[in-house]
Amino acid sequence: MKLKIYWTVPLYLIFVTITAETVKSQTYEVFDQNLKLKSRIEFDQISILGESVRISTSNNQLKLLSKEYKPFVDLKAISVYKYEQPWIVVESPNGKGAFHEYGEEIFATEYDEIQILYTRLLARKGNEFWIYYHSSRKTEYLGVFLEAKLAMNGQVIAKNPEGYYLLPISETPDKQYEHLQEVNESFLISKESTGYGLINRDGDYILDPIIDHMVYLEGDYFYAFDGKQYMLVRCLEERADIKYTSYHKITLEDGMLLEYIHGKLRRVMDNDGILLDQVGMEKVSDVGSKHYNVWLRDNKVGLLGPNGWEVSPISEVDLILQGSESLYPAKKSGAFGFIDKSGNWVVENRFEEVRKFKEGIAAFMLNGNWGYIDNKGTIILEAEYEHVSDFNKGKAIVKREGRYLLVGKDGLPILEKTFDRISLAADSYFITENDEKFGLISPEGKEIVEPKFEELRREDLNKILVRLGDKYGILDENGDYILPVYYKSIVFDVGTNQILAEDDYQFAPLEPIENINNKKKKGT
Numbered sequence: 001m002k003l004k005i006y007w008t009v010p011l012y013l014i015f016v017t018i019t020a021e022t023v024k025s026q027t028y029e030v031f032d033q034n035l036k037l038k039s040r041i042e043f044d045q046i047s048i049l050g051e052s053v054r055i056s057t058s059n060n061q062l063k064l065l066s067k068e069y070k071p072f073v074d075l076k077a078i079s080v081y082k083y084e085q086p087w088i089v090v091e092s093p094n095g096k097g098a099f100h101e102y103g104e105e106i107f108a109t110e111y112d113e114i115q116i117l118y119t120r121l122l123a124r125k126g127n128e129f130w131i132y133y134h135s136s137r138k139t140e141y142l143g144v145f146l147e148a149k150l151a152m153n154g155q156v157i158a159k160n161p162e163g164y165y166l167l168p169i170s171e172t173p174d175k176q177y178e179h180l181q182e183v184n185e186s187f188l189i190s191k192e193s194t195g196y197g198l199i200n201r202d203g204d205y206i207l208d209p210i211i212d213h214m215v216y217l218e219g220d221y222f223y224a225f226d227g228k229q230y231m232l233v234r235c236l237e238e239r240a241d242i243k244y245t246s247y248h249k250i251t252l253e254d255g256m257l258l259e260y261i262h263g264k265l266r267r268v269m270d271n272d273g274i275l276l277d278q279v280g281m282e283k284v285s286d287v288g289s290k291h292y293n294v295w296l297r298d299n300k301v302g303l304l305g306p307n308g309w310e311v312s313p314i315s316e317v318d319l320i321l322q323g324s325e326s327l328y329p330a331k332k333s334g335a336f337g338f339i340d341k342s343g344n345w346v347v348e349n350r351f352e353e354v355r356k357f358k359e360g361i362a363a364f365m366l367n368g369n370w371g372y373i374d375n376k377g378t379i380i381l382e383a384e385y386e387h388v389s390d391f392n393k394g395k396a397i398v399k400r401e402g403r404y405l406l407v408g409k410d411g412l413p414i415l416e417k418t419f420d421r422i423s424l425a426a427d428s429y430f431i432t433e434n435d436e437k438f439g440l441i442s443p444e445g446k447e448i449v450e451p452k453f454e455e456l457r458r459e460d461l462n463k464i465l466v467r468l469g470d471k472y473g474i475l476d477e478n479g480d481y482i483l484p485v486y487y488k489s490i491v492f493d494v495g496t497n498q499i500l501a502e503d504d505y506q507f508a509p510l511e512p513i514e515n516i517n518n519k520k521k522k523g524t
Contacts (some may be wrong), residue, residue, distance in 0.1 A: 031499040038505045049083040051495035069494050073103035084116045117150040151182040153201040170203030183216040207240040221271035243272035291322045314343030325357040337433040349379035359391040397422045414445040449479040461491045
């Protein structure tokens with residue numbers, strides 16, 4: 001089984017499979033954050049979907065639990081289909097339904113599909129559609145359509161053979177459009193017989209449908225053409241501002257906005273105006289992240305960034321890439337080195353490939369292998385590695401002869417060990433792997449535990465969830481067991497600051513919890 005590393009779990013969108021078809025009841029030991037046993041509870045299964053949502057199955061019933069793990073709402077279903085905070089979509093043999101995480105039933109379990117967008121839910125049964133507004137707690141019937149969806153801006157875009165409809169906020173819900181395109185959380189591009197237009201989240205036109213051509217750029221920016229006029233448009237909530245207009249040709253080429261005057265390239269544009277006005281430009285190429293190489297007629301090339309020239313145009317350079325730490329990868333005569341902002345060579349062009357500097361060190365390739373140099377060009381690790389990572393807090397992952405190891409800035413190994421694989425995880429920890437078993441190395445380079453677990457997750461400070469076979473336990477940052485590898489499952493309940501450990505035995509506490517705690521401490 002491959003490792004699934006979940007360092008943090010987003011609470012707003014979780015797809016789950018929780019069923020109420022379990023036949024054997026389980027006992028859960030409830031611990032506080034100090035691993036002190038507080039209580040035992042009995043359910044078929046408990047799942048924590050978010051800080052406020054706990055789901056249980058007992059006697060083939062799916063129920064919401066309180067923070068005290070007491071059932072308080074029957075979800076009338078056999079499984080949870082999706083949790084998207086604060087909505088729980090459930091599924092029964094009769095169809096899907098929806099509940100608010102506080103227990104309010106929104107849609108009964110009889111629908112074919114339920115879509116969610118913040119405070120609105122769209123339900124479909126056959127070709128009929130309903131929408132629920134959480135602000136008013138009302139459900140509205142929308143009608144019969146071939147298809148419908150909740151657009152990112154909160155509108156419902158519906159479609160029938162004759163065209164598209166905008167529902168239900170629009171003052172003209174019966175109005176037919178040739179096409180409706182959602183582009184972001186605020187605006188839609190519409191197309192009518194008169195042209196393209198822009199519609200806000202209230203369903204109102206902020207740019208009338210009179211435009212011949214329109215393309216969404218990013219954010220709230222659009223590129224448009226009407227007759228002989230080119231436009232760059234920025235949309236606000238109640239209006240569309242024409243940020244730049246020209247009767248000269250503006251093209252959108254490979255994501256670049258370029259303006260030609262009398263057929264000659266003259267300007268590089270950003271979303272709302274002129275980024276560069278330069279006589280004598282021959283061509284522009286996109287080198288990524290809003291950076292461009294600009295070639296001039298005198299055979300000079302410069303690096304243009306979002307705020308202007310980052311490297312002034314220089315001669316005898318074939319390519320300049322986005323840099324870091326005031327050094328820029330540059331290519332000349334087929335080889336890479338590094339230049340400064342003025343175009344001076346700081347590191348000679350002698351490498352097949354280079355990466356940006358990070359923490360004063362950059363990776364380079366020679367003869368198909370990788371090594372490292374410092375910002376003076378001095379080699380600190382020879383090119384004898386099949387793979388190298390960037391440095392992170394003084395450490396990097398390298399691969400040689402099929403094995404991975406950690407090295408420091410001095411080029412020496414952090415540990416005298418190699419692994420099948422090493423991965424950088426959250427908080428600068430490293431996951432190690434040997435023979436499909438997993439271990440952990442701390443950000444300081446200390447091996448917390450060697451690779452011996454089928455599953456490993458760092459759930460909390462000083463708490464690492466591990467699995468051996470089908471049993472789970474918890475380690476601390478020293479690699480010591482603070483909960484033995486014994487349980488069928490272990491769930492961290494962030495909302496109650498508790499830990500639930502699932503066991504097979506039936507719930508029959510014959511002695512006080514305090515006595516059980518004392519025994520566990522002695523046996524640890």
